[in-house]
Amino acid sequence: MSTARLAFTPGEPAGIGPDLAVRIAQRAQSVELVAIADPGLLQARAEQLGLPLKLVPVDFDAAPQTTPAGTLAIDPVQCARPTTPGHVDTANARYVLDTLDRATDLCLSGHCDGLVTGPVHKAVINDAGIAFSGHTGYLAHRCHSGEPVMMLATDDGALRVALATVHIPLADVPAALTRENLAHVLGVTERGLRDRFGIDRPRLLVAGLNPHAGENGYLGREEIDTITPVIEAQRARGMDIIGPLPADTLFTPHRLAGADAVVAMYHDQGLPVIKHLGFGRTVNISLGLAIVRTSVDHGTALELAGHESVDTGSLQAAIDTAVRMVHAQPR
Numbered sequence: 001m002s003t004a005r006l007a008f009t010p011g012e013p014a015g016i017g018p019d020l021a022v023r024i025a026q027r028a029q030s031v032e033l034v035a036i037a038d039p040g041l042l043q044a045r046a047e048q049l050g051l052p053l054k055l056v057p058v059d060f061d062a063a064p065q066t067t068p069a070g071t072l073a074i075d076p077v078q079c080a081r082p083t084t085p086g087h088v089d090t091a092n093a094r095y096v097l098d099t100l101d102r103a104t105d106l107c108l109s110g111h112c113d114g115l116v117t118g119p120v121h122k123a124v125i126n127d128a129g130i131a132f133s134g135h136t137g138y139l140a141h142r143c144h145s146g147e148p149v150m151m152l153a154t155d156d157g158a159l160r161v162a163l164a165t166v167h168i169p170l171a172d173v174p175a176a177l178t179r180e181n182l183a184h185v186l187g188v189t190e191r192g193l194r195d196r197f198g199i200d201r202p203r204l205l206v207a208g209l210n211p212h213a214g215e216n217g218y219l220g221r222e223e224i225d226t227i228t229p230v231i232e233a234q235r236a237r238g239m240d241i242i243g244p245l246p247a248d249t250l251f252t253p254h255r256l257a258g259a260d261a262v263v264a265m266y267h268d269q270g271l272p273v274i275k276h277l278g279f280g281r282t283v284n285i286s287l288g289l290a291i292v293r294t295s296v297d298h299g300t301a302l303e304l305a306g307h308e309s310v311d312t313g314s315l316q317a318a319i320d321t322a323v324r325m326v327h328a329q330p331r
């Protein structure tokens with residue numbers, strides 16, 4: 001198998017992303033990991049943490065090399081202002097997006113095989129006057145892809161949770177759950193599992209929206225009016241799909257046996273479950289993008305930046321998952 005070259009964006013400069021970059025570099029990697037970041041920021045964070053870091057300019061004309069311990073390949077993008085760990089600065093919001101733009105272009109042009117993202121601080125980007133709901137939507141726009149699906153997966157594949165709606169207020173969820181949107185999410189999830197995870201005929205479990213999956217309409221009608229008709233239509237087209245299932249028992253081992261992914265109706269129906277099971281070894285995956293993209297399962301943890309020993313487990317899992325996705329054989 002050839003060595004993969006992955007772009008890595010550490011994300012918010014005042015958060016733990018630069019710490020993660022420094023710490024992940026302490027371990028040899030079987031991929032060429034190219035940090036798309038400000039080299040001065042990474043060197044300063046390495047000094048703060050008392051860890052060695054050698055930044056090697058990336059050579060896109062050469063074949064990808066594995067990454068020795070203590071080093072990172074670098075493709076420099078400059079911050080607008082020096083960073084104080086833990087203190088976000090709207091002046092650096094554009095920098096965060098510049099790193100994403102550069103990384104996406106490198107993937108689209110074939111210079112990198114995939115993108116691994118560190119955590120960004122959504123509020124500071126919005127405070128800077130740039131509407132931003134997360135990487136997933138931003139990258140879709142940048143890649144001219146259709147609407148991608150966010151799926152979180154534990155590193156061992158024991159649980160995968162795809163989301164029918166993501167970063168919207170809870171009050172807006174029912175209206176966002178249209179037949180068209182749900183059919184799109186199910187189709188993208190099924191195709192993604194085939195193409196990027198090599199699963200022949202993925203089995204999907206679909207959650208209901210309401211308690212007890214609506215209790216025959218007495219506790220809400222979305223299951224009757226929207227979710228069941230879409231499931232039936234997809235099943236008629238050959239999809240292996242079960243639901244709508246009451247979300248309170250969907251995540252029990254008995255229900256999950258034999259399933260390849262759960263489709264949750266909203267962010268906090270699915271993500272607390274998977275983060276309870278595997279926080280720190282779970283990966284956020286964008287399905288349906290023109291590029292391979294994985295991400296950490298956690299946020300910027302501003303309070304830990306620059307001093308605490310942060311956990312690199314999710315970043316390592318995101319790197320390993322991206323490599324597997326790059327080499328996957330579509331079914």
Ligand SMILES: NC(=O)C1=CN([C@@H]2O[C@H](COP(=O)(O)OP(=O)(O)OC[C@H]3O[C@@H](n4cnc5c(N)ncnc54)[C@H](O)[C@@H]3O)[C@@H](O)[C@H]2O)C=CC1
Binds near residue numbers: 122123295300302
């Ligand atoms: N992939 C991304 O870009 C994500 C970004 N975020 C953003 O991060 C910001 C902060 O979000 P929060 O809800 O506070 O979540 P958070 O994940 O930053 O923090 C939640 C808790 O986990 C701890 N934690 C997080 N990562 C850790 C690590 N690697 N090692 C050890 N402890 C860790 C934190 O100290 C905190 O106690 C928000 O702006 C949010 O939008 C949140 C999730 C994902």
Ligand SMILES: NCC(=O)COP(=O)(O)O
Binds near residue numbers: 133135136137284295
């Ligand atoms: N809750 C997941 C999250 O905030 C990360 O979203 P994205 O930046 O990957 O779109």
